[in-house]
Amino acid sequence: MAPVTENKKGQSEPSQSGEPGRIHLSNPHLEKMEEDILYHFDLGTNTHDFPALFGDVKFVCVGGSAWRMKAFAQYIAGELKLGDPKDDIANICAGTDRYAMYKVGPVLAISHGMGIPSISIMLHELIKLLYHSRCSDVTVIRIGTSGGVGIDPGSVVITSQSVNPCFKPEFEQIVLGKTIIRSTELDGPLAQELAQCSQEIDEFTTVIGRTMCTLDFYEGQARLDGAICSYTKEEKTQYLKAAYEAGIRNIEMESSVFAAMCNLSGLRAAVVCVTLLNRLDGDQISSPHDVLVEYQQRPQKLVGYFIKKHMSLV
Amino acid sequence: MAPVTENKKGQSEPSQSGEPGRIHLSNPHLEKMEEDILYHFDLGTNTHDFPALFGDVKFVCVGGSAWRMKAFAQYIAGELKLGDPKDDIANICAGTDRYAMYKVGPVLAISHGMGIPSISIMLHELIKLLYHSRCSDVTVIRIGTSGGVGIDPGSVVITSQSVNPCFKPEFEQIVLGKTIIRSTELDGPLAQELAQCSQEIDEFTTVIGRTMCTLDFYEGQARLDGAICSYTKEEKTQYLKAAYEAGIRNIEMESSVFAAMCNLSGLRAAVVCVTLLNRLDGDQISSPHDVLVEYQQRPQKLVGYFIKKHMSLV
Numbered sequence: 001m002a003p004v005t006e007n008k009k010g011q012s013e014p015s016q017s018g019e020p021g022r023i024h025l026s027n028p029h030l031e032k033m034e035e036d037i038l039y040h041f042d043l044g045t046n047t048h049d050f051p052a053l054f055g056d057v058k059f060v061c062v063g064g065s066a067w068r069m070k071a072f073a074q075y076i077a078g079e080l081k082l083g084d085p086k087d088d089i090a091n092i093c094a095g096t097d098r099y100a101m102y103k104v105g106p107v108l109a110i111s112h113g114m115g116i117p118s119i120s121i122m123l124h125e126l127i128k129l130l131y132h133s134r135c136s137d138v139t140v141i142r143i144g145t146s147g148g149v150g151i152d153p154g155s156v157v158i159t160s161q162s163v164n165p166c167f168k169p170e171f172e173q174i175v176l177g178k179t180i181i182r183s184t185e186l187d188g189p190l191a192q193e194l195a196q197c198s199q200e201i202d203e204f205t206t207v208i209g210r211t212m213c214t215l216d217f218y219e220g221q222a223r224l225d226g227a228i229c230s231y232t233k234e235e236k237t238q239y240l241k242a243a244y245e246a247g248i249r250n251i252e253m254e255s256s257v258f259a260a261m262c263n264l265s266g267l268r269a270a271v272v273c274v275t276l277l278n279r280l281d282g283d284q285i286s287s288p289h290d291v292l293v294e295y296q297q298r299p300q301k302l303v304g305y306f307i308k309k310h311m312s313l314v
Numbered sequence: 315m316a317p318v319t320e321n322k323k324g325q326s327e328p329s330q331s332g333e334p335g336r337i338h339l340s341n342p343h344l345e346k347m348e349e350d351i352l353y354h355f356d357l358g359t360n361t362h363d364f365p366a367l368f369g370d371v372k373f374v375c376v377g378g379s380a381w382r383m384k385a386f387a388q389y390i391a392g393e394l395k396l397g398d399p400k401d402d403i404a405n406i407c408a409g410t411d412r413y414a415m416y417k418v419g420p421v422l423a424i425s426h427g428m429g430i431p432s433i434s435i436m437l438h439e440l441i442k443l444l445y446h447s448r449c450s451d452v453t454v455i456r457i458g459t460s461g462g463v464g465i466d467p468g469s470v471v472i473t474s475q476s477v478n479p480c481f482k483p484e485f486e487q488i489v490l491g492k493t494i495i496r497s498t499e500l501d502g503p504l505a506q507e508l509a510q511c512s513q514e515i516d517e518f519t520t521v522i523g524r525t526m527c528t529l530d531f532y533e534g535q536a537r538l539d540g541a542i543c544s545y546t547k548e549e550k551t552q553y554l555k556a557a558y559e560a561g562i563r564n565i566e567m568e569s570s571v572f573a574a575m576c577n578l579s580g581l582r583a584a585v586v587c588v589t590l591l592n593r594l595d596g597d598q599i600s601s602p603h604d605v606l607v608e609y610q611q612r613p614q615k616l617v618g619y620f621i622k623k624h625m626s627l628v
Contacts, residue, residue: 025541026541026542026543026544027538027539027540027541027542027543028543029538029539029543029547030539030543033539033598035598035600036539036598037598037599037600039598039599040531064412065411065412066411067411097379097380097381098378098379098428113427113428113429113432114412114427114431114432114435115427115429115430115431115432115434115435116429116431116529116530117428117429117430117431117432117528117529117530117531117567118427118428118429118431118432120429120529120530120531120532121428121429121530121531121532123541124530124531124532124540124541124542125541127541127542128540128541131541165488165490165491166491167491173530173533173534174479174528174529174530174533174534175533175534175536175544175545176479176536176545176549176550176553177479177480177481177553214431214488215430215431215434215488216430216431216434216435216438216487216488216571217354217431217434217435217438218434218435218438219487219488219489220487220488220489222489222490224341224343225341225343225344225347225350226341226438226442227339227340227341227437227438227439227441227442227445227575227579228340228341228438228441228575228578228579229340229341229342229343229344230340230489231489231490233343235490236490239490239491253431257530261541261542264542265541265542284349284350284351284353285351285353286349286351
């Protein structure tokens with residue numbers, strides 16, 4: 001059976017509530033539920049006052065690692081003058097180890113683990129959290145790590161479009177055993193605005209490019225150093241060069257479903273990832289620890305500056 | 315292009331080293347590498363003595379949650395009389411928050427996060443770890459949580475075969491943009507042996523059945539309580555009833571790639587998951603915390619007993 005293609009739910013369309021800027025919940029069943037337990041956040045609508053806890057959220061920053069998202073929350077506390085960056089900060093999801101969540105003023109920072117399924121669970125529960133909290137005009141930014149394609153390690157890539165391993169801007173969602181194709185476009189003006197922020201900071205190279213999203217880190221990304229590898233070095237190089245020719249500048253594992261779900265929910269979304277290596281030069285991430293730590297701070301710095309600008313703090 | 319089907323690499327075939335029971339590494343490139351950095355474990359062959367650290371490993375138990383795998387390691391320490399279960403136990407991967415790893419005698423316990431991509435990264439690095447450590451005759455068991463289909467919450471399911479959302483025993487691996495189909499069969503005698511252990515413990519219901527492995531928790535598992543849902547309750551029920559008719563007894567998110575990669579590497583493998591709810595009755599996991607905690611101990615108890623039996627401790 002041929003896959004069904006869904007229309008993009010743009011922000012200009014009226015949301016379910018009829019109010020512009022509100023979260024669009026593409027699920028009529030939820031209205032009938034007396035309680036909604038966000039199991040993987042260990043939060044529930046009958047046990048937590050969502051509007052009081054999260055109603056003022058305007059920026060949601062997500063990334064794979066719980067440690068990195070905590071560090072980002074602490075950094076943002078300092079930047080927004082809402083706390084000392086050295087102070088400890090409470091994990092809102094302390095009752096579970098699936099995800100970690102931190103809140104600093106209008107900024108929510110959440111970890112999502114690795115891969116499409118892991119970030120997808122988080123996004124379902126995040127979108128419901130924002131809806132139950134009656135949030136409006138929310139921007140969601142993934143700040144992550146990636147492998148670069150034809151660019152220097154440490155470069156930051158702002159994703160124009162997430163593409164699959166066949167270089168198509170599509171995300172395949174399986175629903176009741178049938179495949180649905182969803183759009184993976186990201187917000188163009190937001191990407192431009194973030195690129196402008198990088199120019200103003202002027203500390204590292206940032207490019208706007210396509211991001212390839214894969215289902216695994218080794219074979220799916222043409223690495224030669226996994227436990228299983230059935231192709232030659234030449235075939236690998238050919239594939240990565242074809243990716244470069246197709247406008248791909250980095251490879252990661254979450255952007256496609258992130259773009260698709262934010263599109264369907266009327267959320268302005270961006271993906272900002274630093275590259276830890278240039279995959280045309282190798283596969284192993286072997287830079288010294290302090291170099292990798294500094295690289296990982298770059299998307300945080302860029303997005304921190306963007307948020308400060310929106311809050312008229314720069 | 316039609317997907318390519320790979321042959322199963324059975325344990326009876328000679329492994330790369332030529333010695334029976336040794337790990338089969340399906341990657342000729344690794345022999346040429348001077349160093350192998352297992353990035354997501356924060357371990358490397360030039361910085362860690364793998365045979366000394368892991369050479370005696372015979373049982374590897376993996377599960378999604380880092381907290382649960384630590385609790386399992388502590389439980390096993392007590393059961394094997396190798397330590398006090400109340401004692402703290404060191405995380406071998408303390409330098410990263412991607413995975414957590416604990417070792418108790420011949421037992422290695424590792425967390426794998428949620429979803430196929432996340433467990434796949436861990437398995438690539440685990441298989442290389444076992445290979446570099448020159449381990450032999452290793453059994454790998456996933457002890458996890460799942461949604462039940464037509465069976466009471468708290469039942470334990472031992473997977474006969476992992477199937478995709480179309481109920482086929484296949485795992486699709488994308489390599490250089492092309493789809494390869496891999497077998498998701500699991501070790502039949504091992505499943506029977508585990509079922510026998512459950513009979514001997516006689517504390518909870520255990521069945522052998524097919525496990526459906528999905529790419530997400532909400533739409534992919536026909537839930538009505540995600541942020542996005544385009545189907546009716548009747549369509550959901552019809553799909554889950556068809557799954558039951560096809561021999562599926564539970565649904566989770568890691569078994570297919572786990573079976574496929576263990577097959578290719580000559581590892582004896584099993585999947586033992588407790589069901590937290592019966593999906594024919596609902597979608598939300600709303601049982602009290604203490605009930606869920608007790609459920610989650612059941613696969614641990616079963617696999618702990620199995621290990622003790624193999625070490626002639628029962």
